[in-house]
Amino acid sequence: MSQTSIARVHARQVFDSRGRPTVEAEITLANGVSARAQAPSGASTGKAEAHELRDGGAAWGGKGVAKAVANIKGEIAALLAGFDVVDQPGLDSRLRAADGTDNLSRLGGNAILAVSLAALRTSTVALNLPLHERIAALAGTTPSLPMPMVNILSGGLHARRGMDVQDFLMIPLGARSYSEAFEWVWRVRASAADLCAARDITTLLADEGGLAPGFETSEQALDLMVAAFQAAGLQPGRDAAIALDIAASSLVDGEAYNFVRSGKRLSSADLIDTLTRWTSAYPIVSIEDGLGEDDWASWPALTEKLAHIQLVGDDLFATQPARIERGVAAGIANAALIKVNQNGTFSGALEAVRTARDGGYATIISARSGETEDDFLADFAAGIDGGQIKIGSVRNSERLAKYNQLLRLEEAGLRWSGARGLAPLRA
Ligand code: PGA
Ligand code: ZN
Numbered sequence: 001m002s003q004t005s006i007a008r009v010h011a012r013q014v015f016d017s018r019g020r021p022t023v024e025a026e027i028t029l030a031n032g033v034s035a036r037a038q039a040p041s042g043a044s045t046g047k048a049e050a051h052e053l054r055d056g057g058a059a060w061g062g063k064g065v066a067k068a069v070a071n072i073k074g075e076i077a078a079l080l081a082g083f084d085v086v087d088q089p090g091l092d093s094r095l096r097a098a099d100g101t102d103n104l105s106r107l108g109g110n111a112i113l114a115v116s117l118a119a120l121r122t123s124t125v126a127l128n129l130p131l132h133e134r135i136a137a138l139a140g141t142t143p144s145l146p147m148p149m150v151n152i153l154s155g156g157l158h159a160r161r162g163m164d165v166q167d168f169l170m171i172p173l174g175a176r177s178y179s180e181a182f183e184w185v186w187r188v189r190a191s192a193a194d195l196c197a198a199r200d201i202t203t204l205l206a207d208e209g210g211l212a213p214g215f216e217t218s219e220q221a222l223d224l225m226v227a228a229f230q231a232a233g234l235q236p237g238r239d240a241a242i243a244l245d246i247a248a249s250s251l252v253d254g255e256a257y258n259f260v261r262s263g264k265r266l267s268s269a270d271l272i273d274t275l276t277r278w279t280s281a282y283p284i285v286s287i288e289d290g291l292g293e294d295d296w297a298s299w300p301a302l303t304e305k306l307a308h309i310q311l312v313g314d315d316l317f318a319t320q321p322a323r324i325e326r327g328v329a330a331g332i333a334n335a336a337l338i339k340v341n342q343n344g345t346f347s348g349a350l351e352a353v354r355t356a357r358d359g360g361y362a363t364i365i366s367a368r369s370g371e372t373e374d375d376f377l378a379d380f381a382a383g384i385d386g387g388q389i390k391i392g393s394v395r396n397s398e399r400l401a402k403y404n405q406l407l408r409l410e411e412a413g414l415r416w417s418g419a420r421g422l423a424p425l426r427a
Helices: 066-080 088-099 109-126 131-139 178-198 218-231 268-281 299-305 321-330 346-358 376-383 397-411
Strands: 006-015 021-029 034-038 150-154 167-171 241-245 256-259 264-266 284-288 310-313 335-338 362-366 388-390
Touching: 006 066, 006 109, 021 066, 021 109, 034 109, 066 088, 066 109, 088 109, 088 346, 109 131, 109 346, 109 376, 131 346, 131 376, 150 178, 150 218, 167 178, 167 218, 167 284, 178 218, 178 397, 218 241, 218 268, 256 268, 264 268, 268 284, 268 299, 299 321, 310 321, 310 362, 321 346, 335 346, 346 362, 362 376, 376 388, 376 397
Parallel strands: 241 284, 284 310, 310 335, 335 362, 362 388
Antiparallel strands: 006 021, 021 034, 150 167, 167 241, 256 264
């Protein structure tokens, strides 16, 4: 038995930012080193994501994770006993093989991810490395500070469908450093809140810490974004630009995209026209899930119309290398959102990043709407030279935990990636 072989795998049910149960795994090595990690959880989930194992039944509204916890303490603990934690790819493939299903539905994607990330943390402590350096070593990359894509206004499933579009985000395109980017975002969010208050618009807090003004039309929200940039003293399109997450999969209703708040049922062609119109009228540089996850037939038309901006696949690709490969082959979208729990293991998410990059696609490391105090994503995005990070608004500690860790990494001397990671990629 080596010093870094696994002596104990433990787990417990803890609670995420929405107060829902989630899985925390803890690994202890033969040398006594121990670390833990927590699984996040989405609300506007894609069909191709790894399966989140929940108990059902009456307790915890059916969302308990006792089965996932038991799977870790039983089968997974036995599987990994004595395994060298430094072999992350080996550990991850052993977990996937033991599950035996494509979507990790037997042991639970939430159980497997928590163990995978706990192993990564534990090996990092054992090797006495900063986490972003350990990740860079596994990925073969040079760390950098990612450009944040930050939620300012929220709708969709994160704000009780108060607006049809899920996220109106800001990208501080012109910032010269991460801390300047963060300060600009902070200012814009404050300006947006002030502008709403001045107009007597109630802005409830959405799941990712964004403002939920519940505008009837998306144009009202886009106008407010531009006004907030200006009120913050930033030039729209140069200093600050808009990114949208349409989360179109969650608008699908029969054959149409149903924009309930604005009272419109749109065909794929109508939706493409609408997004094209918005992109000409507003400083929009990125659109995520502009069409649904099953609308592969219409994605080429969207990509053709808007190839000059970043087109991101979230539910579309679901952090599955095979789906990203299919997208690259079909030439649809030009960026992949990377959510570790959509894939299920750290190594699997890394493979998704590699697949995207090999295809010339940009990557955006993303949190879920249900997050935890775990700040792993900051080191992940920095470690893999990820280009961009999307972790919600600058509110609530499950979000700030990551933004704060990026401030520490900036202090440690990591270089700023600026806008170079945005698609279409600049060679
Ligand atoms: P989710 O939302 O975590 O609820 O899936 C995030 C997103 O759609 O990007
Ligand atoms: Zn999304």
